[in-house]
Amino acid sequence: xxxxxxxxxxxxxxxxxxxxxxxxxxxxxxxxxxxxxxxxxxxxxxxxxxxxxxxxxxxxxxxxxxxxxxxxxxxxxxxxxxxxxxxxxxxxxxxxxxxxxxxxxxxxxxxxxxxxxxxxxxxxxxxxxxxxxxxxxxxxxxxxxxxxxxxxxxxxxxxxxxxxxxxxxxxxxxxxxxxxxxxxxxxxxxxxxxxxxxxxxxxxxxxxxxxxxxxxxxxxxxxxxxxxxxxxxxxxxxxxxxxxxxxxxxxxxxxxxxxxxxxxxxxxxxxxxxxxxxxxxxxxxxxxxxxxxxxxxxxxxxxxxxxxxxxxxxxxxxxxxxxxxxxxxxxxxxxxxxxxxxxxxxxxxxxxxxxxxxxxxxxxxxxxxxxxxxxxxxxxxxxxxxxxxxxxxxxxxxxxxxxxxxxxxxxxxxxxxxxxxxxxxxxxxxxxxxxxxxxxxxxxxxxxxxxxxxxxxxxxxxxxxxxxxxxxxxxxxxxxxxxxxxxxxxxxxxxxxxxxxxxxxxxxxxxxxxxxxxxxxxxxxxxxxxxxxxxxxxxxxxxxxxxxxxxxxxxxxxxxxxxxxxxxxxxxxxxxxxxxxxxxxxxxxxxxxxxxxxxxxxxxxxxxxxxxxxxxxxxxxxxxxxxxxxxxxxxxxxxxxxxxxxxxxxxxxxxxxxxxxxxxxxxxxxxxxxxxxxxxxxxxxxxxxxxxxxxxxxxxxxxxxxxxxxxxxxxxxxxxxxxxxxxxxxxxxxxxxxxxxxxxxxxxxxxxxxxxxxxxxxxxxxxxxxxxxxxxxxxxxxxxxxxxxxxxxxxxxxxxxxxxxxxxxxxxxxxxxxxxxxxxxxxxxxxxxxxxxxxxxxxxxxxxxxxxxxxxxxxxxxxxxxxxxxxxxxxxxxxxxxxxxxxxxxxxxxxxxxxxxxxxxxxxxxxxxxxxxxxxxxxxxxx
Numbered sequence: 001x002x003x004x005x006x007x008x009x010x011x012x013x014x015x016x017x018x019x020x021x022x023x024x025x026x027x028x029x030x031x032x033x034x035x036x037x038x039x040x041x042x043x044x045x046x047x048x049x050x051x052x053x054x055x056x057x058x059x060x061x062x063x064x065x066x067x068x069x070x071x072x073x074x075x076x077x078x079x080x081x082x083x084x085x086x087x088x089x090x091x092x093x094x095x096x097x098x099x100x101x102x103x104x105x106x107x108x109x110x111x112x113x114x115x116x117x118x119x120x121x122x123x124x125x126x127x128x129x130x131x132x133x134x135x136x137x138x139x140x141x142x143x144x145x146x147x148x149x150x151x152x153x154x155x156x157x158x159x160x161x162x163x164x165x166x167x168x169x170x171x172x173x174x175x176x177x178x179x180x181x182x183x184x185x186x187x188x189x190x191x192x193x194x195x196x197x198x199x200x201x202x203x204x205x206x207x208x209x210x211x212x213x214x215x216x217x218x219x220x221x222x223x224x225x226x227x228x229x230x231x232x233x234x235x236x237x238x239x240x241x242x243x244x245x246x247x248x249x250x251x252x253x254x255x256x257x258x259x260x261x262x263x264x265x266x267x268x269x270x271x272x273x274x275x276x277x278x279x280x281x282x283x284x285x286x287x288x289x290x291x292x293x294x295x296x297x298x299x300x301x302x303x304x305x306x307x308x309x310x311x312x313x314x315x316x317x318x319x320x321x322x323x324x325x326x327x328x329x330x331x332x333x334x335x336x337x338x339x340x341x342x343x344x345x346x347x348x349x350x351x352x353x354x355x356x357x358x359x360x361x362x363x364x365x366x367x368x369x370x371x372x373x374x375x376x377x378x379x380x381x382x383x384x385x386x387x388x389x390x391x392x393x394x395x396x397x398x399x400x401x402x403x404x405x406x407x408x409x410x411x412x413x414x415x416x417x418x419x420x421x422x423x424x425x426x427x428x429x430x431x432x433x434x435x436x437x438x439x440x441x442x443x444x445x446x447x448x449x450x451x452x453x454x455x456x457x458x459x460x461x462x463x464x465x466x467x468x469x470x471x472x473x474x475x476x477x478x479x480x481x482x483x484x485x486x487x488x489x490x491x492x493x494x495x496x497x498x499x500x501x502x503x504x505x506x507x508x509x510x511x512x513x514x515x516x517x518x519x520x521x522x523x524x525x526x527x528x529x530x531x532x533x534x535x536x537x538x539x540x541x542x543x544x545x546x547x548x549x550x551x552x553x554x555x556x557x558x559x560x561x562x563x564x565x566x567x568x569x570x571x572x573x574x575x576x577x578x579x580x581x582x583x584x585x586x587x588x589x590x591x592x593x594x595x596x597x598x599x600x601x602x603x604x605x606x607x608x609x610x611x612x613x614x615x616x617x618x619x620x621x622x623x624x625x626x627x628x629x630x631x632x633x634x635x636x637x638x639x640x641x642x643x644x645x646x647x648x649x650x651x652x653x654x655x656x657x658x659x660x661x662x663x664x665x666x667x668x669x670x671x672x673x674x675x676x677x678x679x680x681x682x683x684x685x686x687x688x689x690x691x692x693x694x695x696x697x698x699x700x701x702x703x704x705x706x707x708x709x710x711x712x713x714x715x716x717x718x719x720x721x722x723x724x725x726x727x728x729x730x731x732x733x734x735x736x737x738x739x740x741x742x743x744x745x746x747x748x749x750x751x752x753x754x755x756x757x758x759x760x761x762x763x764x765x766x767x768x769x770x771x772x773x774x775x776x777x778x779x780x781x782x783x784x785x786x787x788x789x790x791x792x793x794x795x796x797x798x799x800x801x802x803x804x805x806x807x808x809x810x811x812x813x814x815x816x817x818x819x820x821x822x823x824x825x826x827x828x829x830x831x832x833x834x835x836x837x838x839x840x841x842x843x844x845x846x847x848x849x850x851x852x853x854x855x856x857x858x859x860x861x862x863x864x865x866x867x868x869x870x871x872x873x874x875x876x877x878x879x880x881x882x883x884x885x886x887x888x889x890x891x892x893x894x895x896x897x898x899x900x901x902x903x904x905x906x907x908x909x910x911x912x913x914x915x916x917x918x919x920x921x922x923x924x925x926x927x
Contacts, residue, residue: 017030017031017033017034017036017037017079017089017103017104017105017106017107018030018031018033018102018103018104018105019031019034019044019049019102019103020096020100020101020102020103021049021100021101021102021103022098022099022100023098023099023100024048025048025049025050025065025101026046026047026048026049027044027045027046027047027048027049028045028100029045030042030044030045033279034081036087036107036279037079037080037081037082037087038080038081038082039081039082043081044081049061049103050062052079052080052081053077053078053079053080054078054080054086057077057078060075060077061075061077064091064093065093065101068093068094068095068101069095073092073093074090074091074092074093075090075091075093076088076089076090076091077089077091077105079091079105079107087107088107089105089106089107090105090106091103091104091105092104092105092106106272106276107272107275107276140174140175141175142280143161143174143175143277143280143281144175144176144177146273146277147159147160147161147175147176147177148177150253150269150270150273151177151179151253153269154253154266154269154270156253156254156255157178157179157254157255157256158176158177158178158179158184158253158254159176159177159178159251159252159253159254160173160175160176160177160184160186160189160251160252160254161173161174161175161176161241161249161250161251161252161277161281162174162186162189162190162249162250162252163241163248163249163281164197164247164248164249164250171189171190171192171197171249171250172190173186173189173190174249174281178254184254200238200250235254235255236252236253236254236255237252237253237255237262237270238250238251238252239251239252239270239271239274240274241274241277241278241281242274242275242278243275243278243279243281243282244279244282245282248278248281248282248285249278249281251270251273251274251277253270301325302325302326304325304327305327305402306327306400306401306402307324307325307327307328307329307330307331307332307400307401307402307403308323308324308325308327308328308398308399308400308401309321309323309324309328309347309398309399309401310322310323310324310392310396310397310398310399311344311359311363311396311397311399312363312395312396313360313363313364313395313396313397317360318343318344319343319344319356319359319360319363319397320341320342320343320344321336321339321340321341321342321343321344321347322340322341322396323336324336324339328401331383331385331401331402331403332347332348334347344356344359348376349376349377350376350377351374351376355371355374358371358389359389359397359399362389362390362391362397363391363395363396363397364395365391366390366391366394367391368388368389368390368391369387369388369389369390370387370388370389371385371386371387371388371389372386373385373386373404373408374386374387382405383403383405384403384404384405384408385401385402385403385404386401386402386404387399387400387401388400388401425447425449425450425451426449426450428449428451429450429451429454430451430454430455430532430533431449431451431530431531431532432449432451432452432454432455432456432510432529432530432531432532432533433447433448433449433451433452433528433529433530434447434448434449434452434468434471434528434529434530434531435447435517435526435527435528435529436468436526436527436529437525437526437527438484438488438516438524438525438526438527439484440481440484440485440488441481442467442468442469443467443468443480443484443527444465444466444467444468445463445464445465445466445467445468446464446465446526447464448460448463448464452531455500455502455510455531455533456471456500456501456502456503457502457503457504458503468480468529470501471500471501472498472500472501473499473501473507475499476498476499476500479494479498480494480514483514484514484527487514487516487524487527488516488524490522493513493514493515493516493527494512494513494514495512495513495514496511496512497509497510497511497512497534498510498512500512500531500533508533508535509533509534509535509538510531510532510533510534511531511532511534512529512530512531512532513529513530513531514527514528514529514530515527515528515530560606563882564602564606564882565603565606565882565902565903565904566809566811566812566882566903566904567811568599568602568603568606568903568904569809569811569812569815569882569903569904569905570809570811570812570815571595571599571904572596572599572600572603572904572906572907573812573814573815573816573818573819573904573907574815575592575595575596575599576596576815576819576906576907577815577818577819577822578592579592579593579596580822599904600906601631603904621658621659621660622656622657622658622782623656623657623658623659623661623664624654624655624656624657625654625657625659625664625690625712625714625779626650626651626654626690628661628664628665628668629648629650629668629688629690629714630648630650631665632665632668632669632672633646633648633688635669636669636672636673636676640676640680640686641676641680641683643679643682643683643684644676644679644680644683644684644685644686645683645684645685645686646686646688647685647686647687647688648687648688648689649687649688649689649690650688650689650690651690651691651692653692654690654691654692654712655692655710655712655781655782656781656782657712657759657779657780657781657782658759658780658782659759659779663755663759666751666752666755667714667752667755667756667777668688668714668716670749670751670752671716671752671775672686672688672716674749675716675717675718675720675773676718677720678718678720678721678722678772678773679718679719679720684718684719684720684772685717685718685719686716686717686718687715687716687717687718688714688715688716688717689713689714689715689717690712690713690714690715691712691713692710692711692712692713692781693710693711693712693713693778694709694710694711695707695708695709695710695711695778696708702764702776702778703762703763703764703776703777703778704762704764705762706762706764706778709780709781710780710781710783711761711778711779711780711781712778712779712781713776713777713778714776714777714778714779715774715775715776715777716774716775716777717772717773717774717775718772718773718774719771719772720772720773721769721770722767722768722769722770722771722772722773723765723767723769723773724769728765728767731749731765732749732750732752732753732763756777756779759779759780760779760780761777761778761779761780762777762778763775763776763777763778764776796823796907796908796911796912797823797911797912797915798823798824798825798911798915799823799824799825799914799915799918800824800825800826801825801826801848801849801918802825802826802827802828802846802847802848802849803820803825803826803827803828803847803848803849803850803851803914804827804828804830804836804839804840804847804849804850804851805817805820805827805828805829805830805851805852806829806830806831806833806836806850806851806852806853806856806861806864807829807831807852807853807856807880808831808832808833808853808856808857808858809831809853810831812853812903813829813830813831814829816829816851816905816910817829819907819910820910820914823911823914825914828847832858833852833856833858833859833861833864834858834859836850836852836864837859837864837867837868840868840871840872840875841871844871844872844875845872847875848875848876848918849875849876849877849878849914849917849918850865850868850875850876850877850878851877851878851880851914852864852865852877852878852879852880853879853880853881854879854880854881854887855881855882860887861879861880861881861887862879862887862891862892862895862897865877865879865895865896865897866895866896869896873896876898876917876918877896877897877898878897878898878899878900878901878913878914878917879892879897879899879900879901880900880901880902880903880905881900881901881902881903882902882903882904887900888900898917899913899916899917901913
C-alpha cells in the first residue's frame, strides 16, 4: 500500500475488520465493519491500536507488530470498542511503506475466555487470507466464492445458503457450491412444505451448530438430507444466519462421508463465516430496500401532480436548479432542459427578495417553510402557487408547489357567495332564515338569522344546537317530520301556513317553506326553513273583512235609505199639511206634532246610518252637542244590559263647537260601549256629563298638556274593573286591546283620539283597578252661539210662481204640490219624467221652477235637468234625493241645478229654498 491514508477499495468493502496504522501505531483509516464492536468506526481514528485490547494482551500486540517487520504475523486477540463485551478475533498484521501497518481482523464469534484448540491458528490464518472476497457488493457471486473457499479449507463436499421469505413459509436459494462429483439438489430443498420449513428453522434456531463432534441425524434435518442426497447417504451441517435485525437464512455444509467429525476450530470458523455472511446479506438487503425505496420515491415524485424543483446553493449564494419533475414543467410551462443549472431567478422570475431569502435559508440551515399563497408571473400570466420548502441535504432545497389559481378563484367566488348569502340573511329583518341538520326526528338548528331573532325573540347563541321543535307546537312538529322524511326521499319540502311559537310563549301565524340542501352525492345534509310572520297581514285581512262588511252594510243602508226617505217624505208632508189645517191648540195638532218629531228623528237616524257606513260626507259646522248626547243615550239604552244605569248630566246652557254631529255621535258610542263592556258582569253606573269649562293656564289637572282656552267638556265615567297602569300609555295605540279575540278590534279608542285631535281638542283618561275609568274630552268652544237655527213655520216665505214637481212616487208628489199651493204657488205634479219633459218642450215658458227627484224609473234627475236646459237654459231646477252614490252637491251644481235637497224635505226647508232659487239668491249654474 503506497499511502496508508488511502487503502484499497476492496478493503473498505470487506466483511473483515480492516485498518491502517501510522508509525506511532495510531489508527488512520478503518472500514465500516468496526461498528460491530459497538461504537462508530470513525471514532477510532487517531486512537492507539493498544486501546482496542486488554492490558494483559498489550505485550503480545507489540511483539506481533515487531515481528511483522520481517514478515506478516497472525495473532488471536480480544478486541473491544464502545460498551460491548470484547470479541475474540484472529488478527493479521502486515508492514507497509512509511513505517506503518495494515491490520485485518476476523471475528471468531465465541465468548471471551473460550479455550484455544490446537490447529486453530493455522486454520484461521488460512481463512483470513482466503475469505476477503465475502463482500456485500460481491453478492451473490462473492458469497459463492466464499463457500468454495470454506469447503476447500474444511474439506467439505458442498455448501449452500438459503434465505427465508414470506414469513418463514418458504426458502430461497442465494448461492451454492459443490465438488464436481457430488450433486446438491438445492432446488428440492426449496420445494419443502411450509410445515417442514417451520420445523427446520425452529430446530436450527436452538443452536448455532452441531453441539458434538458428530452431527447426529436430526428429524428436522432428515427431509433436507433426503432432498440433497436422494440416492445415497450424507450428513448435513445446518447453521442459522443470524444478524442484528433477525434471522436471515440458513447455511448448510454437505459431506458424503456420514462419519465426518468436526473439530472445535472448524466449528468456530464456520460460525464466524456464518455471522459474516448474515451481516453481508443484511447489508445487501438493506441496500436493495434503500434502492427500491429511492426508486419508489423517484416514481412518486415523477408521477406527482405537485411540481418539484431541487435547487443547490452555490458558494456564491446562487440557487441553481438541478432537478425538476414533469408536473413542474406543466405548471411553469418551462422545459427543464432549458432551466437546468439556471438560477432560481430565471426558473421563478419575479419572486420578491424576501421570498428568495427564505429559499436560501431552507437550503443552508434546513428551515422548512410553507408559503400558502404566492403570486408568480408565469408564462401565461399571473399564477397563484402554494409552496413547501425543505432541505434534502446540506446545501440543497426541494420546492414542492401546486397551482392554486383555480382554487383561489373558486374560494373567492365562494367567499363572495357567502357574503351575498350573509347579506341576504342579515338584511331581511322581517324574514326568518333557519337552517337545521337533516335529522327528521329531531332536527337541530345550526343557523339562525337576525330576522329569525326579531321574529322569535331568541338570540342566536341561545337557540343554536336546540331542536327546531322548540319553535313549534305538536301539530306543526308532526307536519314537519313528515316533510323532512319526504325531502329525504327526494320530494319537495313543506310550504304553507303554520303556527309558530315565540320565546315568550305566544303563538303567531307564519308562511313557512322548507328546502333541502344536498351534498354532491344528492344526499340531504341540511334543511333551509324560511318563515314570514303574517300576524299583521291576518289582522289587516280581518279589518278588510270588517270593512267589506261595512261596505255591504252601507250598500244595504243606501238602498233602504232611498225607500225609507220616500216614506218619511210622505209622512212628513201629509203631517205638515194636517198641522196647517188644524188649530195650534187642538189635541190632534199636538199628536201630529209628535208624529213630525218622530219622523224628524227617523230622518236623523237614517243620516247617521249612512254616515256610519261612510255613505255621506262629513259636515263640519257649529253645533251644540247636548241634543246629540241625549239622542245617543236613547240608542245606547236599547243595546246594553239593564244592570247598567245610564245617567246623562247635560248643562242647560252650553256653548257651540265646530264638528260633525255624526263624528261626535261616534265618539260617544265608542266611549260608552267600552264603559258598558267593563261593567257587563257586575253592572254599575255610566255617567255622561257635558259642561262649559275655561282653562286659564296650561294644566294637567283635567287632561295632560291642555292649553289655555274656552272648552266644552265631555266626561264619560264608569264604575267597571278599570285599566291596569301598564296599559294606560297604550290604550290609544291602533290595534291595542285587552279584550278577548273576537270581542274588540283595538281601533275604537284610536278613532276617538283621532276625531278629537282633528277638531283641535284634547283627551285624557284616569283609571284605578276595580274603581272604574273616566275619559275627559275638551273641545274648543265658540265665542258666540252660532248654531244653525231653523226658521219658524209662521214666517215661511210665500210666492205665486209656477212650479213643476216631478217624482215617480205619487205619495211624494201630492203632498209637495199641496204644500206649495198652501204657500201661494201654482204647482203641477207629474210622476213620469218623460211626460214632464214633453210638457216643458211643448211650452217652455209655462213654468218658473222645476223640482225633480233624482232616482226615477224612466229617467234620472240629472239627465232630466240636462234635457230641460237644452230647451230652456235659464229655467231653475232643484234636485231631491233620498240617496245617490253618483250625484253629489258639487256635481249637481256643475250640471246647472240650483240646489240639491236631501229627502225627506220639510215644509220649512222647501219654502226657504224655493224662494231663494226664484229670487236668484242661489246660483242657477256653477262653473
